[in-house]
Amino acid sequence: MTPTAGKPTQKNAGDPIIELRDVNKWYGDFHALRDVNLTVGRGEKVVVCGPSGSGKSTMIRCINRLEVHQEGRIFVDGMEMVPDVRKIEAIRRQIGMVFQSFNLFPHLTVIDNLTLGPVLVQEIPQDAAEAQAMEMLERVKIPEQAKKYPGQLSGGQQQRVAIARALMLKPKVMLFDEPTSALDPEMIAEVLDVMIELADEGMTMIVVTHEMGFARKVADLIVFMDDGEIVEAASPGPFFANPENDRTKLFLSQIL
Amino acid sequence: MLTLLAMWALFVTIPDFISWAFINAVWQTDDSKDCQVAAGACWAVITEKHRVMLFGTFPYDEHWRGVLAIAIIIILAVISGFKRFWSYRLFLVWLVATALVFLLLLGGVFGLKPIGTYQWGGLPLTLLLFVGTVVGGMPLAVLLALGRRSSLPAIKALCIGFIEIIRGVPLITVLFMASLMFPLFMPEGVTINKLLRAEIGMIMFFAAYAAEIVRGGLQAISLGQYEAAEAIGLSYWQKTNRIILPQALRIVLPALMSDVIRAFKNTTFVSIIGLFDVLGATATALEDLLWVRYALEAYIFIFILYFVFCFSMSKYSAHLERDLSEGRNL
Numbered sequence A: 001m002t003p004t005a006g007k008p009t010q011k012n013a014g015d016p017i018i019e020l021r022d023v024n025k026w027y028g029d030f031h032a033l034r035d036v037n038l039t040v041g042r043g044e045k046v047v048v049c050g051p052s053g054s055g056k057s058t059m060i061r062c063i064n065r066l067e068v069h070q071e072g073r074i075f076v077d078g079m080e081m082v083p084d085v086r087k088i089e090a091i092r093r094q095i096g097m098v099f100q101s102f103n104l105f106p107h108l109t110v111i112d113n114l115t116l117g118p119v120l121v122q123e124i125p126q127d128a129a130e131a132q133a134m135e136m137l138e139r140v141k142i143p144e145q146a147k148k149y150p151g152q153l154s155g156g157q158q159q160r161v162a163i164a165r166a167l168m169l170k171p172k173v174m175l176f177d178e179p180t181s182a183l184d185p186e187m188i189a190e191v192l193d194v195m196i197e198l199a200d201e202g203m204t205m206i207v208v209t210h211e212m213g214f215a216r217k218v219a220d221l222i223v224f225m226d227d228g229e230i231v232e233a234a235s236p237g238p239f240f241a242n243p244e245n246d247r248t249k250l251f252l253s254q255i256l
Numbered sequence B: 001m002l003t004l005l006a007m008w009a010l011f012v013t014i015p016d017f018i019s020w021a022f023i024n025a026v027w028q029t030d031d032s033k034d035c036q037v038a039a040g041a042c043w044a045v046i047t048e049k050h051r052v053m054l055f056g057t058f059p060y061d062e063h064w065r066g067v068l069a070i071a072i073i074i075i076l077a078v079i080s081g082f083k084r085f086w087s088y089r090l091f092l093v094w095l096v097a098t099a100l101v102f103l104l105l106l107g108g109v110f111g112l113k114p115i116g117t118y119q120w121g122g123l124p125l126t127l128l129l130f131v132g133t134v135v136g137g138m139p140l141a142v143l144l145a146l147g148r149r150s151s152l153p154a155i156k157a158l159c160i161g162f163i164e165i166i167r168g169v170p171l172i173t174v175l176f177m178a179s180l181m182f183p184l185f186m187p188e189g190v191t192i193n194k195l196l197r198a199e200i201g202m203i204m205f206f207a208a209y210a211a212e213i214v215r216g217g218l219q220a221i222s223l224g225q226y227e228a229a230e231a232i233g234l235s236y237w238q239k240t241n242r243i244i245l246p247q248a249l250r251i252v253l254p255a256l257m258s259d260v261i262r263a264f265k266n267t268t269f270v271s272i273i274g275l276f277d278v279l280g281a282t283a284t285a286l287e288d289l290l291w292v293r294y295a296l297e298a299y300i301f302i303f304i305l306y307f308v309f310c311f312s313m314s315k316y317s318a319h320l321e322r323d324l325s326e327g328r329n330l
């Protein structure tokens, strides 16, 4: 990782960068998050798994306010998430997000997808942003695609562009919501490789995924959710070897 | 289909038409009696009256200003057809050009003789009304469409109310309302010019329809685009201007073009409230008893004029639509 890219200093969970305290969320009557508590230290990698509809997306989307929680408190890098547009925008600048369906801007070239945020949000000059974007594309190994439109790229390439775009704002935390679920099998590895490199460079990451190989390799903590609750949270060794909860056992038996 | 039908009709009547329109026609004369003895068309009415038809009561010596106004608008319109020039800046250019054309006709600046708007007429007036409608109406349409999707109930209600009320009545009533009711709401002594009132009416009418089209485009943009924009920290207006609108407007451009063409045709309604657009000016030109018998020829000329404008716009719109359906990036 380039030294400019906001390399977090490796610290332990005693220095939390993200904290969810008794977070509750409802969609209408539906209780989507139940008393969720989660603390993520700087440089920590958390993998979130669980059955469909268990609230994984909802949880990580609350962290950058794409969803609004109704109860409990969320802190990002010492700032509390409150309903104030300025605060929300400030928090979002600390967080990069990668979506299952890439969500690149189809009307902009790859390089413009990358420079838009820095130019508009951080008011970095266009040429400086472009230089930075090229560096970022090197990192995700597709510098030759800079002038193309997203529609001209493969899924794996698009997702790597999306990762590069999220990194452009030098976030302190990266959120991934099933980054490989929409990809053809042969493209999954190229995206996971980029994510593993990112992890090795010390980025704080929260990754919703069912790629258990990836989880085993990079996770400091694996969180299992079911029915809006965090049922189990453990480091990969104990998580896979002897899960405590029956629901975790069932889930693992289905997925492994 | 209609064009085909019209062409077939032309085909069967073509021999008669040719002898009337060309062989026996009178092309040039300053004496309408020459036309009476001829068996064919009297195109001389156009050579004789074209100044009044095209410029209405605009002072004769200042017609060059009208010509320049027409040229500015047409040249800019052609330039705007090229996708590589599409940006918000192009809109600013149009805004400036519209103001410039307005000043050019109005005079009183740059040593130009002042000419009151009550003397304006003909094609420059038609084009200015048209361009003013689109240039003023588009931003209003976008704001109404955004407002209609707003999470603030008051703004939402206001936009829905405006759109539905305007769409619920014919243009002509909007124009009458604009010309009769504005003076009532204005403080004593303040009068707004008739032209401006008509323009405001036309803008409101255009915007109400265009807003619904733009709204359709906004609905077509996936939630993921909004979320990705928010996730990189863009503010509401940054997100709207840079991510959502550019995509939404491209999708609905062909549909918007048909509203634009309609706005062009709708300029003819202003003659009802006493403005002399090119159609109204032609009617005035034909009040000359010597030439009134040749109204047909005069109106054929006007027909061709409108057709050229509307046909080129609709051809262009069809071309855009084809590009769009082939999935090319507009």
Ligand SMILES: Nc1ncnc2c1ncn2[C@@H]1O[C@H](COP(=O)(O)OP(=O)(O)OP(=O)(O)O)[C@@H](O)[C@H]1O
Binding pocket: A027, A030, A032, A050, A051, A052, A053, A054, A055, A056, A057, A058, A059
């Ligand atoms: N906008 C919404 N309105 C109503 N209900 C919603 C909404 N978004 C999510 N839900 C519901 O909340 C629950 C949790 O959804 P969430 O997307 O967080 O699940 P998930 O664990 O990410 O599942 P998946 O693996 O399918 O992505 C689901 O039952 C879902 O139907």
Ligand SMILES: [Mg+2]
Binding pocket: A056, A057, A058, A177, A178
């Ligand atoms: Mg999900």
